[in-house]
Amino acid sequence: MLDLNIKDETSKLLAVILGTAKSCGPTPKPEEAYDPKSLEHILAGTYPVEADMVLEMDAFEKVLNKYDVQIFRPKILKDCNQIFSRDIAFVIDDFFFKANILPDREEEYLAIGDVISQIAPDKVIILPEEAHIEGGDVMPWNEYIFIGTYTAENYSHHITARTNKIAVEYIKSFFPNKKIKSFELRKSTNARENALHLDCCFQPIGNNKAILHKNGFLVEEEYQWLVAYFGKENVFEITSDEMYTMFSNVFSISQEVVVSEKSFTRLNTWLRVKGFVVEEIPYAEISKQEGLLRCSTMPLIRA
Template sequence: MLHLNINDEISPLKVVVLGTAKSCGPTPKPEDAYDPKSLEHILAGTYPNEDDMVDEMEAFASVFEQYNVKVYRPEVLKDCNQIFSRDIAFVIENKLIIANILPDREKEVEAILHVLDKIEEENILHPPEKVHVEGGDVMPWNDYVFVGTYTAEDYAEHITARTNIHAVQYLKEQFPHKNIKSFELRKSVNARENALHLDCCFQPLGKGKAILHKNGFLVEEEYQWLVNFFGRENIFEITADEMYQMFSNVFSISPEVVVSEKNFTRLNNWLREQGFVVEEIPYSEISKQEGLLRCSTLPLIRT
């Protein structure tokens, strides 16, 4: 059995589900795009091809291997994009919460049943239907759980709005001893302004550091709260273009080791200056779908 344990974003990783790019299907039609960045690449004829994305994910898998992390992969479904395993479920403490995801993607959960079978049934939570939540919006951080939301009345009109007010309430009920801290995110049809998930504009790191992008947050006080929480001197503030490239969507294997995209030169240099080991891999093709390293992972156990 798997004894789930996730209390933060950085403790040494032992077990993870890494998505797969195999058989991810043809380039979607514009009307089937889930996010503005994918749409941009579909229209430009630069949507990534499967072989390149498979190579990028294998590079990620080999870094996990190097650090002795046990990696599960989803069963490959024909013509189904299964790269972003973070969207379909997430773990807080010893509970795995199955996300109420965009309906078209429910079969992705079935593809990890071989993993879910190893978890005690009482530790798998199925939120009620009104609770919309995706793992990219949920970050356990010790006594806190940071949650990205969108609560305006036009929520239903935004395909980019993924986590609602009911999700915040649900997490408060399930984890009453945690401080559930929510942040309103900026939603836009313009890929350069859209914060699809919280991890698109914020990422806590080891050594008390964090990556932030001010304009990803709708409410300046909420952004300021994070600045005060981590301390301005500990924050790497990314530009709008760097948010668009997904600079904040790196992944910590431990407090000292960060996996990052090899083209993120400014960030990677800063991380090394702060004393991190940076494992650089190519991931720029996958980033065209508005997701990167954190999005591709579903951590199950950190020690």
């Protein structure tokens, strides 16, 4: 059995589900796009091809192997994009939550059945149908659980709105001893303004630092709370172009080791100055689908 343990974003990673780019299918039609960035690349004829994305995920797997992480992969489904395993489930403490995702993606969850079968059944939580939530919006951080949300009346009209108020309230009631801090995210059909998930505009790194993009937050006070919580000197503020290229979607293997995209020169330099080991890999093709390194992983156990 798997003894799940996720209390934060950066403790030493022991086991993870890494998505797969194999058999991800043809380029979607414009009306099949789930997010504005994918749509942009579909229309421009620059949507990524499977072979390139497989190479990028192989590079990621190699780094995880270097640090002796136990890696699980989904069962490969024909013509199905299974790269972003963070969307379909998430772990808090020793509970495994099935994310309530877009209905079209239900089979992606079934493809990790081999992993779920190794978890004690009473630790696998299925949320109520009306509670919409995806793992990219959920960040356990010690006594806190940070959750990205969108609670405006037009929620149902935004395909980019992935986590609702009902889900936030459910997590609050499930973890009465934790502090649940939710953040209203900016949803837009403009890929340079849209914060698809919380990890598109914010991510904690190390034990007291964070990557942040102010415009990803609808409510300035919520953004300022994060700046105050981490301390301005510990925050790496990214531009809208850097949010667009997914600077905040790096991935921590430990408090000292961060996996990052090799073109993120400004961020990677800052990380090294702050004492991090930066494992640089190519991931620019995958980023065209508005997801990057954190999105491709679903941590199961951290030390």
